[in-house]
Amino acid sequence: xxxxxxxxxxVRQATKRFGSLQALGGVDLEIxxxxxxALLGPNGAGKTTLISALAGLQRLSSGSIRVxxxxxxxxxxxxxxALGVVPQELVFDPFFSVRELLRIQSxxxxxxxxxxxxxxxxxxxxxxxxADTNMRALSGGMxxxxxxxxxxVHRPPVIVLDEPTAGVDVELRQTLWQFIRRLNAxxxxxxxxxxxxxxxxxxxxxxxxxKAGRIVALDxxxxxxRRVSQRVLRVRVEAAAALPxxxxxxxxxxxxxxxxxxxxxHDQIEGLLGRVRxxxxxxxxxxxxxxxxxxxxxxxxxxxxx
Amino acid sequence: xxxxxxxxxxxxxxxxxVSFQTVGAPVLTSVLYLMIFGHVLEGRLQPxxxxxxxxxxxxxxxxxxxxxxxxxNSSSSLIQSKITGNIVFVLLPPISWFEFFSAYVVASVLxxxxxxxxxxxxxxxxASTGVAHPLWALAFVVLGAGLLATLGVIAGIWADKFDQLxxxxxxxxxxxxMLSGVFYSIHSLPPVWQKVSHLNPFFFMIDGFRxxxxxxxxxxxxxxxxxxxxxxxxxxxxxxxxxxxGYKLRG
Numbered sequence: 379x380x381x382x383x384x385x386x387x388x389v390r391q392a393t394k395r396f397g398s399l400q401a402l403g404g405v406d407l408e409i410x411x412x413x414x415x416a417l418l419g420p421n422g423a424g425k426t427t428l429i430s431a432l433a434g435l436q437r438l439s440s441g442s443i444r445v446x447x448x449x450x451x452x453x454x455x456x457x458x459x460a461l462g463v464v465p466q467e468l469v470f471d472p473f474f475s476v477r478e479l480l481r482i483q484s485x486x487x488x489x490x491x492x493x494x495x496x497x498x499x500x501x502x503x504x505x506x507x508x509a510d511t512n513m514r515a516l517s518g519g520m521x522x523x524x525x526x527x528x529x530x531v532h533r534p535p536v537i538v539l540d541e542p543t544a545g546v547d548v549e550l551r552q553t554l555w556q557f558i559r560r561l562n563a564x565x566x567x568x569x570x571x572x573x574x575x576x577x578x579x580x581x582x583x584x585x586x587x588x589k590a591g592r593i594v595a596l597d598x599x600x601x602x603x604r605r606v607s608q609r610v611l612r613v614r615v616e617a618a619a620a621l622p623x624x625x626x627x628x629x630x631x632x633x634x635x636x637x638x639x640x641x642x643x644h645d646q647i648e649g650l651l652g653r654v655r656x657x658x659x660x661x662x663x664x665x666x667x668x669x670x671x672x673x674x675x676x677x678x679x680x681x682x683x684x
Numbered sequence: 685x686x687x688x689x690x691x692x693x694x695x696x697x698x699x700x701x702v703s704f705q706t707v708g709a710p711v712l713t714s715v716l717y718l719m720i721f722g723h724v725l726e727g728r729l730q731p732x733x734x735x736x737x738x739x740x741x742x743x744x745x746x747x748x749x750x751x752x753x754x755x756x757n758s759s760s761s762l763i764q765s766k767i768t769g770n771i772v773f774v775l776l777p778p779i780s781w782f783e784f785f786s787a788y789v790v791a792s793v794l795x796x797x798x799x800x801x802x803x804x805x806x807x808x809x810x811a812s813t814g815v816a817h818p819l820w821a822l823a824f825v826v827l828g829a830g831l832l833a834t835l836g837v838i839a840g841i842w843a844d845k846f847d848q849l850x851x852x853x854x855x856x857x858x859x860x861x862m863l864s865g866v867f868y869s870i871h872s873l874p875p876v877w878q879k880v881s882h883l884n885p886f887f888f889m890i891d892g893f894r895x896x897x898x899x900x901x902x903x904x905x906x907x908x909x910x911x912x913x914x915x916x917x918x919x920x921x922x923x924x925x926x927x928x929x930g931y932k933l934r935g
Contacts, residue, residue, distance in 0.1 A: 396935075435775055436935045455778035463776055469769035473698050485690025486777035528773060 384447040386411045386536045386567035387432065392441035394427050394591075401427040403591040404441070409569060409584075411446075411535070414562050416578035416599075417571045418675060419588035425571045426466060428588070429540050433463045445536055459487060462534035464525050466541045466571075470513040476500070476524055477509045480531055487532035499527040502557050519550045526554065530561075537561065538569045543577065555581065579603075579671040587678055595678045599671070606669035606677060611647060613637045613654055614663035622657030625650070635662075688783035691774060695791030699757055706795060710753055711802040714745045718810055721867060731869030732900050735813075742807045743821075743897040744866035747828060747890045749803045754796035754829040755836040755857055758788045762840025763849050766932075775934065781927035785837060785920075792833030793826065800825060813897055820905055821896025827912045828889035832857075834919040841923075841932050860886045870902050885915045 387409040394402040402424045409415045417425050430436040432443050434450050434457070442449060448456035471479060477496065484492035500506045503523040508516060513524065522542065529537065539558070543551050559581070562568045572578055578585060578599075585602050587595040595602060614636050621632040628650070630639040637659075639650050647666070654661060699706040722738040729737045765771035774784065815821055835857075843849040864886035870878050881887045882903075892908035895901035901908070927933070 430935075433776055434934065435772065437930055455780075458776060458778040461776075463772075465769075465772055467769050469772060471765075471770045471773065472768070473701055474694075478697075482690055482694045483773060483777070485693070486687050486774065486779055488686045488778075490686065529776075532777075 382411060384411070385409060385444070386413065386446060387569065388444040388447075389428070389432075390442045392428065392431060392443060393439045394424075394431060394436065395439045400591050402431070402438070405588075405591070405593055407586060407593060407596070409567060411567050412562070412565055413584055414568045414582045415570065416582035416585045417569060417588065418575070418578060418585060420679065422590075423588040424591040425588055426540060427591075429463065429538055429569075429571065432538065433461060434458060459532060460535050462529035462532065462537045464529045464537070464539045464542050466544070468518060468521050468525070470516075470521050470524065472512070472514045475510050475512050476505060476516070476527075479513065479524065480527055483528045484531045489532060492531060495533065496527075496531065499530055503527055504553055519546055522546055522550065523554070526557075535565070536567045536569070540571050541573065542570070543572060543574060575671040575675055585671075587675065589679055602674050602678075603669050603671065606674045608640050608673070609642065609669060610667040611639045611641055611650055612665045612667065613639070613651070613661055615654065615659040615661055622653065622659065624653045624657060687777060687779035688787050691779060691783065691787035692790055695757075695761060695787055696794055698761060699791070699795050706753070706757070707799050707802060710749050710799045711806060714749050714803040715806050717745055718742065718807060722810060729868070729872070731872065732898055735898055736811060738811045739813045740869070740894075741867065742804070742811060742813055743894045744890055745807070746800045746803045747825070747893045748861050748864075748866045750796040750800035750825055750829050751832045751861060751886065751889065752857065753799040754792045754832040755839075755853070757792035757795040758833045758836030759840040759843075759849055759852070761788065761791075762837065763843050763846060766840070766844075767846070771933070781924065785924060785927055788837050789830060789833040792836055793829040796829035796832070797825060815897055816899035817896045819896070821893055823909065824889055824893040824896060824912065827909075827916055828893070831885070831889070831912065831916040831919060834916065834923050837923045838919065838926065841926055844932075860884055864890050865902065866890055885911060888912050
């Protein structure tokens with residue numbers, strides 16, 4: 379395999395047990411270099427456990443994980459050099475200033491003269507004015523940015539962000555995504571977990587959905603969206619007293635002046651509108667709801683059983 | 685080894701930034717002991733020939749500060765990092781378990797030595813003792829501090845709460861130091877308690893250090909050295925085994 383063919387992340391039959399709880403139940407996953415990848419799932423699905431195992435913070439009960447071809451246990455030094463992790467919890471070291479912290483973090487990776495890159499990170503993350511401020515004095519959003527900077531001091535080819543936007547204001551979210559997109563454009567592989575599905579839909583090219591420690595869907599974002607079977611036609615009408623019988627049989631609902639009719643393929647639309655007209659209703663506005671990731675998520679999670 | 689160097693630097697900077705609390709306070713405590721016990725007991729006790737009670741007390745207090753602060757440094761740094769979660773910053777980089785261990789221990793030995801030196805300097809205002817065998821004195825300071833620093837690593841990794849660490853400190857470290865002959869020569873004790881004292885490794889650290897200072901001691905310095913070195917090796921082995929297995933740090 380040439381270096382660019384090596385998967386950024388390769389998870390093989392990963393299992394993790396905590397006593398009687400099976401946190402990971404045999405996960406297989408391959409993430410290619412340069413991907414912007416989302417790892418989604420409800421709380422307790424195993425996302426953070428998987429990331430912890432990837433980062434060497436937890437050991438798998440069985441199976442293996444490689445980062446850029448390096449096993450995270452037997453070749454941990456190379457694996458950790460290739461990986462930058464932004465942890466979910468807003469953790470910080472209260473003894474140091476932002477710059478001290480970033481210098482120390484660089485030193486842990488064996489980087490002695492890293493000030494140029496540290497400065498660049500400070501500017502990109504809008505932290506330059508806070509460089510000499512103690513961590514304790516920073517707001518939550520600022521601390522979050524420092525966490526991102528800390529994960530990037532060693533310019534890792536693979537970057538994992540574990541719910542980076544939880545509780546973060548809109549402005550920071552924009553700055554953060556702009557920066558992460560730039561890193562992705564520069565060739566960094568990005569792996570993201572988030573509960574904001576619209577973020578994943580907008581940013582990520584491929585998605586894995588986890589449920590109860592197993593992958594229940596793994597596809598391109600477009601592929602996942604195609605799985606959403608149900609589309610909805612919304613028709614706003616002038617004064618409808620009751621739902622026309624011809625539509626009620628199709629599962630339609632009436633709410634004030636809005637009729638919602640589920641359908642599957644677009645060639646059904648004309649017929650549905652025809653029935654509305656035949657019922658003597660005057661159409662004012664028509665809207666077709668686009669399938670979104672949230673709907674896909676719900677359907678896949680429900681379909682995945684237990 | 686630059687992971688080690690950086691972690692050592694960070695751990696040293698950590699206690700130095702709060703030196704009022706980590707260095708100043710323990711020096712003051714020892715000085716208070718020195719003033720009170722020295723004042724009350726001077727002239728009533730003379731544990732060693734040709735050494736005043738205050739003179740006898742000084743090396744005991746110096747060593748006690750070295751030991752307690754070496755323990756406090758590694759144990760409190762680790763538990764704070766664990767509880768606040770910022771230990772991940774040390775666990776994510778390519779730092780081996782041995783580098784991790786060495787950095788925490790060396791930084792803690794440094795703090796012990798800094799506090800011990802502080803106590804020593806202040807004590808010069810009370811009595812001047814001289815140093816009979818500097819190498820022996822240094823050996824016991826370094827080995828004793830290393831031993832307590834290692835114990836601190838073990839306690840810091842094991843404890844999940846501040847409460848558990850405080851128990852370790854108050855019910856193990858404190859009684860063992862207080863009953864180690866800091867304030868008295870064990871020859872002044874009834875025979876049974878002399879025997880019990882010989883089961884306390886802290887006694888040998890302090891007694892060995894006194895040999896370095898006065899050239900006389902309750903036990904042979906070689907015996908003390910052997911016991912302190914063995915205890916150190918045993919604790920290092922336990923501590924390294926914990927770190928290698930990822931015990932409580934890498935679930």
